[in-house]
Amino acid sequence: MKDVDDKFRKNTDPVPMREELKPRSVTTPDGQTIEIEPLRDYFCDARPKVHPKAYSKIVEDFYNWARSNSLWILGFGTGCGAIEMRPLMTPRFDAYRYGIQWRPTPRQASLLVISGYLSVKTLKRAIRAYEQMPQPKYVMGLGSCTINGGMYWDSYNTIKQLDDYLPVDMYVAGCMPRPEALLHGFMELKKRIRSGKAEGANDYAENFDRYKANQKAVIKDWDMPDYNW
Amino acid sequence: MTDFPNFQWAQVGYALLTLFIVINYGMVMTAVVRKIGARVGGRYGIPVWQNYVDLLKNIALRSKISHGVMYYLGPVFRLTGGVGLLMFVPTIYGSEWHQNFSYAGDLILALYFVFFGTLGMALGAGESGHPHSAIGVSRGLAQVTMAELPLALGVYALSLQYGTLDITKIVAAQQGSIFNWTLFTNPIATVAAMIAFVGTMMRSPFDVAMAPQEIPIGPPTEYHSSYLALMQTNRALFPVAKVVIYMNLFFGGATSWAEFAIKVFCLYMVSVVIGVVHPRFRVEQSIRFFLKWGLPIGVLAILVV
Numbered sequence: 001m002k003d004v005d006d007k008f009r010k011n012t013d014p015v016p017m018r019e020e021l022k023p024r025s026v027t028t029p030d031g032q033t034i035e036i037e038p039l040r041d042y043f044c045d046a047r048p049k050v051h052p053k054a055y056s057k058i059v060e061d062f063y064n065w066a067r068s069n070s071l072w073i074l075g076f077g078t079g080c081g082a083i084e085m086r087p088l089m090t091p092r093f094d095a096y097r098y099g100i101q102w103r104p105t106p107r108q109a110s111l112l113v114i115s116g117y118l119s120v121k122t123l124k125r126a127i128r129a130y131e132q133m134p135q136p137k138y139v140m141g142l143g144s145c146t147i148n149g150g151m152y153w154d155s156y157n158t159i160k161q162l163d164d165y166l167p168v169d170m171y172v173a174g175c176m177p178r179p180e181a182l183l184h185g186f187m188e189l190k191k192r193i194r195s196g197k198a199e200g201a202n203d204y205a206e207n208f209d210r211y212k213a214n215q216k217a218v219i220k221d222w223d224m225p226d227y228n229w
Numbered sequence: 230m231t232d233f234p235n236f237q238w239a240q241v242g243y244a245l246l247t248l249f250i251v252i253n254y255g256m257v258m259t260a261v262v263r264k265i266g267a268r269v270g271g272r273y274g275i276p277v278w279q280n281y282v283d284l285l286k287n288i289a290l291r292s293k294i295s296h297g298v299m300y301y302l303g304p305v306f307r308l309t310g311g312v313g314l315l316m317f318v319p320t321i322y323g324s325e326w327h328q329n330f331s332y333a334g335d336l337i338l339a340l341y342f343v344f345f346g347t348l349g350m351a352l353g354a355g356e357s358g359h360p361h362s363a364i365g366v367s368r369g370l371a372q373v374t375m376a377e378l379p380l381a382l383g384v385y386a387l388s389l390q391y392g393t394l395d396i397t398k399i400v401a402a403q404q405g406s407i408f409n410w411t412l413f414t415n416p417i418a419t420v421a422a423m424i425a426f427v428g429t430m431m432r433s434p435f436d437v438a439m440a441p442q443e444i445p446i447g448p449p450t451e452y453h454s455s456y457l458a459l460m461q462t463n464r465a466l467f468p469v470a471k472v473v474i475y476m477n478l479f480f481g482g483a484t485s486w487a488e489f490a491i492k493v494f495c496l497y498m499v500s501v502v503i504g505v506v507h508p509r510f511r512v513e514q515s516i517r518f519f520l521k522w523g524l525p526i527g528v529l530a531i532l533v534v
Contacts, residue, residue: 044294049292051291051292054289062285063285063286063289066282066285066286066289067286067289069282069286070279070282070283070285070286072283075445090272091270091271091272094267094272094273094274096267096272096273096274096275097272097273097274097275097276099275099276099279099282099283101275101283103446104445104446104450105445105446105450105451107450107451107452107453108449108452108453108457110286110290134290134291134292134293134294134453134454135290135291135292136290136291201291
């Protein structure tokens with residue numbers, strides 16, 4: 001079964017570009033006329049690069065230790081799983097003691113938790129958030145919805161398998177997984193980072209065309225550059 | 230003005246040692262303060278070495294994106310503000326090692342450096358192009374400018390009282406007994422300056438510049454990797470450097486590192502304790518607060534002296 005069923009879509013192919021994204025000339029408050037092209041002005045549309053590891057293995061291992069002990073999660077919740085992250089900040093589970101913190105901006109985050117089902121509309125935002133994060137970055141799929149669609153298997157507007165669209169480092173199964181399961185997932189992710197296997201960002205850069213083709217296959221109104229920082 | 234004949238190259242090394250100690254002290258102290266906050270909330274809290282790991286992780290990030298020259302210089306200016314503030318103020322009174330580069334007019338320079346980092350950050354965050362940065366910086370500048378008023382008035386009252394602009398001489402005048410501290414000899418100026426202190430420590434109720442739940446997270450929104458690492462270093466250094474000034478001016482300075490550690494921690498906790506019991510001011514509320522309470526007390530301090 002295809003990820004998104006096209007027969008539920010409006011017959012608008014290609015989707016017209018939004019008015020505010022079209023190139024146009026604008027008169028500034030002091031009377032100048034300037035040309036603006038929103039899709040080029042605001043974003044850097046260079047392709048992602050494969051970043052090599054540190055030259056020495058000892059240094060890379062040391063860096064990986066630091067990365068694993070300082071996981072900064074992007075405060076971005078999709079679906080119902082976001083509610084399972086809140087108890088981790090509170091006294092009962094307290095993830096801070098493992099070096100896990102939440103950051104409000106993708107620039108400072110190193111872990112993107114896709115917390116549950118991902119509708120196509122949200123997938124677009126998740127991709128943008130992911131691409132804005134600095135390398136190395138990790139993705140964690142939370143709940144069955146990110147593994148095989150879960151209870152949204154035959155939904156017309158949610159994706160079924162997250163790793164077609166973003167490189168996933170760790171899945172936490174369950175519907176919903178409890179906060180303990182989430183904590184366990186973080187611990188496993190730490191082990192993976194320390195062993196040097198969590199190179200999802202480089203994988204994304206290497207197989208960029210495949211990921212983009214998959215993303216564009218479901219996101220019909222693609223009105224952003226192919227790669228946006 | 231400066232006594233250059235007495236300058237020795239060894240002083241550079243001593244000053245760098247002071248810087249090293251203060252940065253490490255700041256790193257551990259901010260972590261301990263967060264841990265205390267966590268314990269109060271019934272949590273275990275971050276490990277005390279978490280700041281170092283975060284710093285290392287940010288340095289170890291592989292991709293960096295620059296938005297231009299000013300974006301790059303923003304954190305540099307910010308750190309310069311912190312380092313400069315510390316370098317021109319005697320950290321340990323009476324110690325030849327940790328006297329740093331203090332000279333006859335250093336009080337004015339210190340006042341300048343308190344503001345310098347914010348200005349640098351405004352330029353850097355402005356170029357990053359993120360609306361939250363611009364909003365946060367304009368709020369921060371308005372608030373710091375207002376908080377500067379009672380501080381400047383308090384400090385001028387002090388220089389009138391002691392008849393000098395030399396921080397070392399002001400500290401020297403407070404030695405001997407706890408009742409020689411400015412806190413007791415000139416309480417009004419102390420109160421005026423403490424209002425400014427609480428106002429510039431980036432803690433609630435004056436944390437509208439960062440406002441984590443409102444404009445995540447203000448000026449540093451676009452900063453990452455090494456840029457953020459520079460700012461983290463400054464986050465550890467700058468509050469301590471600022472507290473050192475207050476300690477020297479109002480609380481008798483410190484004659485040893487142990488006294489330094491205790492006094493800085495206690496002074497820092499003033500802003501923390503006020504922060505946890507007060508909700509955040511909007512920027513016009515905080516400006517009004519400084520004008521209504523800080524400014525009259527500062528003027529009164531000048532008049533009384």
